[in-house]
Amino acid sequence: MxxxxxxxxxxxxxxxxxxxxxxxxxxxxxxxxxxxxxxxxxxxxxxxxxxxxxxxxxxxxxxxxxxxxxxxxxxxxxxxxxxxxxxxxxxxxxxxxxxxxxxxxxxxxxxxxxxxxxPEKMTATQAMKYGTAGFTAALSVYRLLKNGQKPEMGPVVVSGALGGVGSIACQLLNKLGFKVTAANYELADVSEIRRIGAHSQIDRNVSDDNSNRPMLKTQWAGAIDVVGGNTLTTLLKGCNPLGSVTTCGNIGSGDLNMTVYPFILRGVSLLGIDSQNCPMKIRQIVWDLLADDWSLEFxxxxxxxxxxxxxxxxxxxxxxxxxxxxxxxxx
Structure with a gap:
């Protein structure tokens, strides 16, 4: 200067x-x-x-x-x-x-x-390959783990899986041993799904249910949602007992129209992700994980x-x- x-x-x-x-x-x-x-x-x-x-x-x-x-x-x-x-x-x-x-x-x-x-093991280039999107994805995974989500419980669905947050969330979950189901508006090419670490995929016919039923048959053990609105509602209504669902976006809608039944009959947890004002102690922990045990080869x-x-x-x-x-x- x-x-x-x-x-x-x-x-x-x-x-x-x-x-x-x-x-x-x-x-x-x-x-x-x-x-x-x-x-x-x-x-x-x-x-x-x-x-x-x-x-x-x-x-x-x-x-x-x-x-x-x-x-x-x-x-x-x-x-x-x-x-x-x-x-x-x-x-x-x-x-x-x-x-x-x-x-x-x-x-x-x-x-x-x-x-x-x-972090010592991270460069500026690597940090920005993650950026806010990667930090939000990692914070979502961190909250799932802290709330007791385990790979043996079954597959975790990630909505908006080909986007910035979703694609990194898929890769992190895969690295940690989870079976990952990608949810996108439309079915994607299988090579794209494999590239982000997902094992299977669903489209809006499954992830955006319009039946208005208060509960759906259980189809996944947990979820990371970046869409909000009816997609988030669907992921909650179809979640296994004691599963966790994180929410970090509202591109679909900011409304959540549903009953309390998934929470009181299945013990499903809804975890809010606020990456913008996350406490510094947790922020540093998550960045350190991305630099070390959770590091990805993009x-x-x-x-x-x-x-x-x-x-x-x-x-x-x-x-x-x-x-x-x-x-x-x-x-």
Missing amino acids: KNRSTFKALRVEEVNGNYTTSIKDMPFEPLNKGEVLIKVDYSSLNYKDALSTIGNKGVTKNYPHTPGIDAAGIVESSESELFKAGESVIVTSYELGMNHPGGFAEFIKVPESWIVSM DSDLIKEATLESLKTYIELMLDKKSKGRVIVKL
């Missing part, structure tokens, strides 16, 4: 109700007590980032704005007693990239309370690398629902 007064960032600007993206030179701002300046090596593209670029006020309230809810890099300077210059760190969630300038920039300034120390075909200059193309693909796998951004 020596002799530099500005850094490059992808900025979203609003002009007469229209939103445009461009790369701008941004000035450095002084650090307040407890703040850290991080030189970003890698970020990653998430659906929230794409929504932020088109003015979704549910994600970002005020513009101009720099998206990027993920970042990994090196501490450049610090007014924190917890982090010193030269340390490798990860920042995901909280308000980063939503209502605070995000990781699509060469530098970010964040509070110390948002920062995770980079299929190179599922990882694309972008720059700030090429990122717009990947954003458009994501908004058109044509993207597959993960996009990491090299700063």
